[in-house]
Amino acid sequence: HVSSPKEVESKRMDLPIVMMEQEIMEAIYENISVIICGETGCGKTTQVPQFLYEAGFGSKNQSSRSGIIGVTQPRHVAVLATARRVAFELGVGLGKEVGFQVRHDKKIGDSCSIKFMTDGILLRELQNDFLLKRYSTIILDEAHERSLNTDILIGMLSRIIVERQKIHEQQKEYEVSTGKMISPDKKIFPLRLILMSATLGVEEFVSGGKIFSNPPPVVQVPTRQYPVTLHFSKRTDVVDYIGQAYKKILSIHKRLPPGGILVFVTGQREVEYLCRKLRKASLELTKRKSNENNVVTNEDTCKEFDMKELDEAFKMENNQQTDRFSSYDEDEDHCDTSEDDKSFGSDEESDLEEVVDTVKDSVTQDNEFGNVLEGNHNFDALKAAFEALSGKTTLDCKSDSDSTQQSTKDGSPGALSVLPLYAMLPASAQLHVFEEIKEGERLVVVATNVAETSLTIPGIKYVVDTGREKVKNYNSSNGMETYEVQWISKASAAQQAGRAGRTGPGHCYRLYFSAVFNNIFADFSTAEILKTPVDGVVLLMKSMGIKEITKFPFPTPPEAKALCEAEMCLKSLEALDYDGNLTPLGKAMSLYPMSPRHSRMLITVIQILKHGNGSARKNFILGYALAAAAALSLSNPFVMQFEGDQNENVISEHDKFKKRKLREKSKTSLAKFSNPTSDALTVAYALQCFELSENRVEFCDENSLHLKTMEEMSKLRKQLLHLELLWTYGKMDDVERTWMVYSNKHPLMLNEEELLGHAICAGWADRVAKRVRGVSGLSEEDRKVHAARYQAHKVKETVFLHRWSSVSRTAPEFLVYSELVERKRPYMHGATRVKPEWLARYSGYLCSFS
Ligand code: ADP
Ligand code: MG
Numbered sequence: 001h002v003s004s005p006k007e008v009e010s011k012r013m014d015l016p017i018v019m020m021e022q023e024i025m026e027a028i029y030e031n032i033s034v035i036i037c038g039e040t041g042c043g044k045t046t047q048v049p050q051f052l053y054e055a056g057f058g059s060k061n062q063s064s065r066s067g068i069i070g071v072t073q074p075r076h077v078a079v080l081a082t083a084r085r086v087a088f089e090l091g092v093g094l095g096k097e098v099g100f101q102v103r104h105d106k107k108i109g110d111s112c113s114i115k116f117m118t119d120g121i122l123l124r125e126l127q128n129d130f131l132l133k134r135y136s137t138i139i140l141d142e143a144h145e146r147s148l149n150t151d152i153l154i155g156m157l158s159r160i161i162v163e164r165q166k167i168h169e170q171q172k173e174y175e176v177s178t179g180k181m182i183s184p185d186k187k188i189f190p191l192r193l194i195l196m197s198a199t200l201g202v203e204e205f206v207s208g209g210k211i212f213s214n215p216p217p218v219v220q221v222p223t224r225q226y227p228v229t230l231h232f233s234k235r236t237d238v239v240d241y242i243g244q245a246y247k248k249i250l251s252i253h254k255r256l257p258p259g260g261i262l263v264f265v266t267g268q269r270e271v272e273y274l275c276r277k278l279r280k281a282s283l284e285l286t287k288r289k290s291n292e293n294n295v296v297t298n299e300d301t302c303k304e305f306d307m308k309e310l311d312e313a314f315k316m317e318n319n320q321q322t323d324r325f326s327s328y329d330e331d332e333d334h335c336d337t338s339e340d341d342k343s344f345g346s347d348e349e350s351d352l353e354e355v356v357d358t359v360k361d362s363v364t365q366d367n368e369f370g371n372v373l374e375g376n377h378n379f380d381a382l383k384a385a386f387e388a389l390s391g392k393t394t395l396d397c398k399s400d401s402d403s404t405q406q407s408t409k410d411g412s413p414g415a416l417s418v419l420p421l422y423a424m425l426p427a428s429a430q431l432h433v434f435e436e437i438k439e440g441e442r443l444v445v446v447a448t449n450v451a452e453t454s455l456t457i458p459g460i461k462y463v464v465d466t467g468r469e470k471v472k473n474y475n476s477s478n479g480m481e482t483y484e485v486q487w488i489s490k491a492s493a494a495q496q497a498g499r500a501g502r503t504g505p506g507h508c509y510r511l512y513f514s515a516v517f518n519n520i521f522a523d524f525s526t527a528e529i530l531k532t533p534v535d536g537v538v539l540l541m542k543s544m545g546i547k548e549i550t551k552f553p554f555p556t557p558p559e560a561k562a563l564c565e566a567e568m569c570l571k572s573l574e575a576l577d578y579d580g581n582l583t584p585l586g587k588a589m590s591l592y593p594m595s596p597r598h599s600r601m602l603i604t605v606i607q608i609l610k611h612g613n614g615s616a617r618k619n620f621i622l623g624y625a626l627a628a629a630a631a632l633s634l635s636n637p638f639v640m641q642f643e644g645d646q647n648e649n650v651i652s653e654h655d656k657f658k659k660r661k662l663r664e665k666s667k668t669s670l671a672k673f674s675n676p677t678s679d680a681l682t683v684a685y686a687l688q689c690f691e692l693s694e695n696r697v698e699f700c701d702e703n704s705l706h707l708k709t710m711e712e713m714s715k716l717r718k719q720l721l722h723l724e725l726l727w728t729y730g731k732m733d734d735v736e737r738t739w740m741v742y743s744n745k746h747p748l749m750l751n752e753e754e755l756l757g758h759a760i761c762a763g764w765a766d767r768v769a770k771r772v773r774g775v776s777g778l779s780e781e782d783r784k785v786h787a788a789r790y791q792a793h794k795v796k797e798t799v800f801l802h803r804w805s806s807v808s809r810t811a812p813e814f815l816v817y818s819e820l821v822e823r824k825r826p827y828m829h830g831a832t833r834v835k836p837e838w839l840a841r842y843s844g845y846l847c848s849f850s
Contacts, residue, residue: 008089015043016223021051027219028052028137032161033193033212035143037200038221040495041456041502044196045071045082045141049114050090053097057136058113064189067136068112072119074147076102078454080427083107083116103593104715119149124593126156127544131164137192142454144197144491146527146556152537155553157193158211164191198453199491201524211553228463228501232514241466242270244511246277248464252509253413253442259461259506260443264496266470266485267448271420274446282416289414414440421447421455424708433457449488452495456502463500463508465493467516474532482822489525493517527556534558535566536595539575542582543590572766573600592723597818598629601763602720608755616738621752623721623739624684628756630717631683632818632830637709638670638686638804662704669703674806677753678832680760680818682806685747687713692740754835761834764816768793768839769828771813790828792820799826807831814839 012018017038027034038044049069052058058069073079083100092098099108100116108115119140125132132138138157140150167188175181195202195216207215237244245263252261265271417437421430433455437443445457449469469488488496493510500506510517529537541549549563570576573596575586582590585603592599605625609618639662673689675681686703690710693699700707721732748756761768769790787800788811799820801808807815810833818830 005091008091012043012047012089015047017043017047017221020219020221021047024048024219025051025055027217028192028194031214031217032165032190033158033195033214033216035195035197035202035206035216035218036221037197037202037218039223039225039498040198040453041499042221042223044198044221045073045078046085046089048139048194048196049086052137053090053113058097060111062184062187065136067189068134069114069137069139070122070132070135071114071116071139071141072122072150072153073116073141073454074119074145074150075142075423075450075454076118077423077427077430077450078142079116079118081431081455086114086116104712104719119147119153123149123153123156123540126153127540127590130160130544131167131188132160132191133188135191136189137194139194139196141196142198143195143202144199145453146525146529148528148532148534148537151527151529151555152540154195154206154555155211157191158553161191161193162213164188198495199524201491206555211555225498226501226503226505228497228506228508230497231507231509232517233509233511234513236512236516241265241468241511242274245464245466246274246281248509248511249278249444250281252462252464252507253416253444256462256507258442259504260445260457260459261462261464262445262447262451262457262460262499263464263466264447264449264451264469265466266468268422268424271422271446271448275418275420278416278418278444278446282418285413286415414442416444417441418444418446421445421451421457423448423450426708430455449492451499452492457499459503460499461504461506463496463506465496465508465510467493467510467512467521472531487516487521489522490517491524493521529554529556529558530562533566533569534562535569535597538563538566539570539582539586539590539596542570542576543587569766570596573597573763575600594629594633594720597763598633599763601625601632601759602629604759604762605756608759615734617749617752619735620738620747621755623735624681624748624752625756625759626720626735627684627687627713627717627739628678628680628760629720630713631680631687632760633716634709634713635706636679636829637683637706637713638666639704639706665702666704669705670804670806672703674809675748675753676806676810676833677757678760679806679830680832681748681753681756683713686710687717688739688747690714757832757834758838760832761816761838764818764832765839766793767818767820768814768816768834769799771811772798787825787827790815792817792828795820795826797826799828801831802827802829805829805831807833 017024024034024036036044036048049071052069055065056063057065057067059066071082073082079100079102083098084094087094087096087098090098094100095107095109096111097113098116099112099114100106101108101121102118103120122138138153140153140157143150143154168190171182171188193216195206200218200220203218206212209215233244242265245265249261249263263274265274419432421433433445434457437459443459445451445460451457465488467488468485469492470483471486473482473484497508497510500508538549541552546552550557550560567576567580570586571578571580573589574583575589575596577583585600588603589596589599592602602625605622609622612618670682673682673686675685686705687710689703690696690699690705691714696710697707699705700710721736769792772789772791787802788808790799790801792799801811801815805828808831812833814834814836815828815831816834817828817832819828820826821829
């Protein structure tokens with residue numbers, strides 16, 4: 001029997017999905033694949049694995065239910081948070097019955113019954129065991145997000161469940177016809193597949209019969225969604241949506257009853273910026289309150305928002321990056337333009353707003369809401385509209401009336417408890433959103449779309465929806481990646497609004513005009529497979545013996561052009577031969593849990609070292625290669641995001657000073673680690689010093705390095721070090737020993753640099769660029785750019801080498817780069833100098849420059 005604390009048990013009982021346990025389990029018994037749909041927060045992720053567990057799935061006893069219950073998530077964050085939660089609810093230790101695995105981290109024991117993992121991890125496991133024999137059930141969670149890996153898993157698992165069933169039947173037949181028993185460890189039982197989703201969109205793409213010959217039944221979890229009133233802005237501020245969000249949050253705080261506020265912005269930098277502004281505002285608010293009332297300052301409240309904390313917040317922000325490449329950029333500082341402290345505290349409510357709709361069918365008609373909403377609405381008209389919409393009227397404002405009284409008791413609002421939430425935030429900080437807040441304070445969570453469906457934050461009553469998200473787009477024709485702020489989809493907007501109605505009636509403020517929503521927003525977000533390069537996926541599929549990629553049951557097939565690009569890339573890496581068949585090198589590459597480029601690079605290093613002698617240096621080079629591979633897998637860790645001056649006029653003197661300091665520090669730090677031949681080797685050296693430092697936090701602070709990126713990189717390096725594949729030619733411990741020896745000058749010898757450069761060249765052979773000399777005919781705009789100009793293979797426009805790149809001082813004739821990122825102009829990231837003779841080995845690339 002499964003025991004769990006009383007309190008947890010009663011909370012569990014309250015979740016909508018608990019009512020559906022029987023129906024869900026029956027569907028699972030009767031079908032090998034099932035779709036479960038239910039609003040975010042209804043309990044899918046935490047409860048369904050427990051239903052299965054309680055029904056004996058995941059047990060060790062030999063039966064059709066033995067085998068692990070595997071749960072995949074597209075997001076790293078959700079894996080950690082839910083594994084922990086489920087272990088807690090079951091009253092077991094994490095790493096015992098409940099385990100997890102993400103790329104750099106795992107806690108999994110022999111007694112594991114429920115395993116949470118990212119979709120990428122399961123995809124890798126498939127390579128070693130195509131039938132997933134260790135598992136009794138696979139749950140693919142958040143299928144509506146359409147992540148690349150989950151999409152591929154849906155396609156693969158649709159075939160695997162059929163295969164497992166077939167083998168099972170054959171075994172049964174064999175036993176009946178021969179009278180012999182198959183030994184228990186050889187027995188194959190059917191695998192069950194459960195797709196979970198927050199929207200019904202999933203049904204649409206799996207019901208066509210193309211993926212599942214027997215379309216899985218859909219179990220829908222009815223949710224107790226309270227009505228959420230939608231407020232559209234009457235105008236759309238195309239630039240300063242952060243400023244609009246700031247104003248809206250303060251006006252909600254000043255006028256509306258208690259209840260948490262959740263605001264969605266596009267990226268980490270916006271999150272941190274808005275948090276900082278809101279903390280400042282809260283500090284002023286509490287100060288003013290104490291002055292007005294002429295009462296003794298409440299020490300607790302004030303302490304929390306004193307200057308030291310602001311300072312910390314500022315430091316923290318500087319130590320974070322928005323996304324992979326922000327540190328390089330001179331632009332994209334849109335949040336710094338929204339300084340608008342003056343509006344704070346004034347009584348005017350600037351935003352014209354229309355209340356358009358109420359989510360779900362129940363209607364909010366009430367006088368109580370009259371003083372809740374910002375005045376001037378025609379409630380009779382609204383009521384009529386609601387009645388026309390839903391045909392019924394319900395009153396469900398009980399929980400709201402007491403809170404209204406509460407807010408008017410004191411008249412002035414209390415402090416804000418402001419919390420950030422984004423994927424790169426350390427796990428422990430992420431979990432703060434689940435903690436109770438102090439009485440009298442209002443929770444404000446500033447989040448990226450992480451909070452849209454994968455995490456449910458308790459106590460949210462108001463949602464502020466900026467309508468934007470940052471999307472990585474990939475242009476397969478020139479290999480360029482861009483980060484763009486785009487409108488979200490209607491499905492996303494609905495999800496965000498839904499977050500306001502979990503614990504009671506709520507409000508969603510959409511900071512854009514309703515016509516924009518109706519006419520411009522797409523219905524659903526685009527599947528990731530249409531937006532990213534698919535070389536890794538193609539290699540993985542080829543290594544699994546899938547010859548004709550175009551016949552694979554993709555939920556959304558990738559564009560023919562993208563598949564073609566991937567094949568070309570794999571051919572240039574020599575993973576595929578001219579006919580598109582997997583080469584032995586390609587097979588070896590597919591076994592590495594990394595992109596084909598990285599595995600090509602490491603394999604090249606190993607091949608070269610195999611022929612040389614001098615084992616101590618060999619170990620050292622191998623260690624360095626692992627670090628360089630780790631460096632090339634993650635974003636640039638050097639923090640210099642305050643580059644660029646265009647917004648200086650709206651930044652305070654204090655900020656300006658800090659900004660200048662930071663820039664100076666960054667420059668010194670870069671110079672200290674700089675390897676003039678390669679950005680990757682520069683970062684590798686910084687990583688070595690980081691790992692040897694006594695205090696890593698201080699080290700990062702002193703050297704303007706992003707702590708979390710460095711930690712991830714260190715973990716990744718160690719993970720690579722433990723790859724058994726590498727150790728046919730060297731000893732792991734020896735490599736580690738040579739790596740962990742401190743050297744206070746750049747430790748690589750010239751020929752070693754070249755060796756590593758050559759290996760990097762092999763992995764990025766098709767991303768080669770040639771220097772463009774001479775500046776005649778440049779526009780004024782171009783002249784201002786202190787960046788070297790290059791012509792890249794297969795790219796029409798001129799590309800640039802940023803002055804922050806460590807190779808920029810010499811601006812070599814030829815280089816390979818890891819990515820092209822389009823900002824104001826296309827920049828090459830992760831550059832490494834290469835020699836023409838290395839390039840000559842990869843036929844064709846040199847002549848393309850003649
Ligand atoms: P769904 O997957 O349907 O979105 P979940 O199973 O994730 O729902 O969440 C169910 C409930 O459990 C929610 O109310 C959520 O707030 C709570 N919950 C989930 N994870 C945690 C956690 N790590 N700590 C505290 N509460 C949590
Ligand atoms: Mg979930």
